[in-house]
Amino acid sequence: SAMLWLLLxxxxxxxxxxxxxxxYHLIQTSSFHNHxxxxxxxxxxxxxxxxxxxxxxxxFIFLYPxxxxxxxxxxxxxLEKFFWINFIGFQEFYTHHLMSEGEFYPLYPxxxxxxxxxxxxxxxxxxxxxxxxxxxxxFLSFQNETWLPSPKGxxxxxxxCTLLNLSQDYTHRVQWxxxxxxxxxxxxxxxxxxxxxxxxxxxxxxxxxxxxxxPGHLLLVCYVSGFYPKPVWVMWMRGEQEQQGTQRGDFLxxxxxxxxLQATLDVAAEEAAGLSCRVKHSSLGGQDLILYWGAPHSSxxxxxxxxxxxxxxxxxxxFWFMKRW
Ligand SMILES: *[C@@H]1O[C@H](CO)[C@@H](O)[C@H](O)[C@H]1NC(C)=O
Ligand SMILES: *[C@@H]1O[C@H](CO)[C@@H](O)[C@H](O)[C@H]1NC(C)=O
Ligand SMILES: *[C@@H]1O[C@H](CO)[C@@H](O)[C@H](O)[C@H]1NC(C)=O
Ligand SMILES: *[C@@H]1O[C@H](CO)[C@@H](O)[C@H](O)[C@H]1NC(C)=O
Ligand SMILES: *[C@@H]1O[C@H](CO)[C@@H](O)[C@H](O)[C@H]1NC(C)=O
Numbered sequence: 001s002a003m004l005w006l007l008l009x010x011x012x013x014x015x016x017x018x019x020x021x022x023x024y025h026l027i028q029t030s031s032f033h034n035h036x037x038x039x040x041x042x043x044x045x046x047x048x049x050x051x052x053x054x055x056x057x058x059x060f061i062f063l064y065p066x067x068x069x070x071x072x073x074x075x076x077x078x079l080e081k082f083f084w085i086n087f088i089g090f091q092e093f094y095t096h097h098l099m100s101e102g103e104f105y106p107l108y109p110x111x112x113x114x115x116x117x118x119x120x121x122x123x124x125x126x127x128x129x130x131x132x133x134x135x136x137x138x139f140l141s142f143q144n145e146t147w148l149p150s151p152k153g154x155x156x157x158x159x160x161c162t163l164l165n166l167s168q169d170y171t172h173r174v175q176w177x178x179x180x181x182x183x184x185x186x187x188x189x190x191x192x193x194x195x196x197x198x199x200x201x202x203x204x205x206x207x208x209x210x211x212x213x214x215p216g217h218l219l220l221v222c223y224v225s226g227f228y229p230k231p232v233w234v235m236w237m238r239g240e241q242e243q244q245g246t247q248r249g250d251f252l253x254x255x256x257x258x259x260x261l262q263a264t265l266d267v268a269a270e271e272a273a274g275l276s277c278r279v280k281h282s283s284l285g286g287q288d289l290i291l292y293w294g295a296p297h298s299s300x301x302x303x304x305x306x307x308x309x310x311x312x313x314x315x316x317x318x319f320w321f322m323k324r325w
Contacts, residue, residue: 020046020047020230021046021119021120021121022046022119022120022186022190023044023045023046023117023118023119023120023186024043024044024045024046024117024118024182024185024186024189025043025044025115025116025117025118025119025129026041026042026043026044026051026114026115026116026117027041027042027043027044027113027114027115028040028041028053028112028113028114028115028116029041029111029112029113029114030087030090030091030110030111030112030114031109031110031111031112032091032094032095032109032110033109033110034109037087037091038055039053039055039087040053040055041053041055041083043060043067044117045186045189045190045193045197047230047253048197048257049063050062050063050064050067050189050193051063051067053083055087058080058083058084059080060076060079060080064193064196066189066192066193066196067189067193068192069185069188069189069191069192069193070188070189070191070192071185071188079181082173082177093160093163094110094112097159097160097163098156098159098160110134110135111134111135111136112132112133112134112139113132113133113136114130114131114132114133115129115130115131116129116130116131116177116178117129117178117182118178118179118182118183118186120183120186125183126179126182126183126186128142128175128177128178128179128182129141129142129143129178130142130174130178134153137150137152137153138150138152138153139152139153139156139157139160140153140157140160140161140164142174142178145171145172145175146161146165146171147160147161147164147165147171148161149161199228200228200229200282200283201226201227201228201258201283202226202227202281202283202284203224203225203226203227203232203279203281203283203284203289204224204225204226205222205223205224205225205277205279205289205291206222206223206291207220207221207222207223207277207291207293208221208223209221210264213266216268216269217266217267217268217269218266218267218268218269218272219264219265219266220236220264220265220266220267220272220275220277220293221262221263221264222234222236222262222263222264222265222277222279222291223260223262224260224261224262224263224279224289225254225258225259225260225261226254226256226258226259226260227258227259227281227283228257228258228259228283229282230251230259231281231282232259232261232279232280232281233278233279233280233281234246234248234261234263234277234278234279234280235263235277235278236263236265236275236276236277236278237275237276237277237278237290238274238275238276239274243265243275245265245266245267246263246264246265247263247264247265247266248261248262248263249261249262249263249264263277272293272294273293273294274292274293275292275293276290276291276292276293277290277291277293278290
């Protein structure tokens with residue numbers, strides 16, 4: 001664990017600089033709708049999905065070549081066994097201990113969500129967590145080696161926690177998963193995937209007008225897409241003046257792991273000329289991307305005009321020379 005602390009600055013440099021905490025978590029959803037359970041599970045390094053659970057084989061699917069991190073085959077097999085047994089044990093536990101006395105809310109059909117993982121907190125190191133929800137309500141969590149019922153979970157959550165807590169071996173295994181395996185794996189994964197995680201992909205940007213916000217008004221839309229990492233600055237400008245009315249949309253993921261964002265500005269139609277959309281991103285090396293409203297057409301027009309004039313001149317010259325010769 002001394003080793004872990006040595007590696008924290010690396011992790012911090014990799015992620016915390018971008019405002020996103022270093023974390024790894026598994027999201028598990030189990031549903032029991034018609035006499036058979038369906039378990040889905042995915043693994044996430046921050047906002048990037050790196051693993052998926054193959055429930056027919058009971059193994060993890062590695063979504064990137066580096067998704068194994070630095071864990072050995074043996075360590076993976078042990079983890080897969082643990083999760084496999086966990087799913088089965090979980091079904092048993094649910095059907096025998098919780099569903100059998102459904103006096104508070106119907107526990108069938110069941111939808112259960114679980115998040116298990118660890119997150120790096122500055123000053124505290126990695127903090128592990130398990131959170132479970134049933135039918136969309138918080139049910140229980142695991143903190144500091146104990147199972148804690150959520151207030152909304154009622155008596156069932158209390159009962160579940162008492163039962164889980166009785167099994168010291170299981171509780172210790174979960175604690176070990178959160179306090180040892182998870183941080184070690186997360187740091188190993190960050191290291192294995194650093195070429196991918198530290199890559200820089202330049203944004204593309206384009207402008208168009210959106211649905212008119214009202215008579216005499218234009219909605220200017222600046223689209224920025226295909227950039228990585230996520231932090232980006234997009235603003236409508238008049239010269240060097242930031243337009244405070246700029247509305248930023250939500251970040252949307254592209255299928256290739258890059259990001260998409262749009263920034264809109266509602267302006268009176270006659271004020272649109274002279275506005276520009278400015279994009280700052282780490283991949284641009286300080287060379288901001290600037291797109292001028294209305295400019296693409298006119299500059300393209302000017303270039304075309306220049307080319308036509310040049311061609312006409314050349315043709316004219318050609319004829320003149322031919323005549324002379
Ligand atoms: C069980 O339910 C799922 C959807 O919840 C459905 O796709 C599936 O066909 C059902 N299976 C059976 C055996 O009814
Ligand atoms: C899941 O496991 C099954 C059985 O081993 C295998 O046939 C299938 O290809 C696997 N699916 C994926 C997506 O790897
Ligand atoms: C966890 O428990 C230990 C002792 O059991 C206690 O010293 C520590 O403060 C607890 N931490 C939190 C975050 O509750
Ligand atoms: C869980 O078990 C431990 C050890 O057996 C005990 O000290 C603790 O009070 C229990 N906690 C709950 C909430 O039952
Ligand atoms: C993997 O990397 C982490 C952090 O770099 C390290 O602590 C650990 O010992 C390495 N090996 C294994 C098998 O976890």
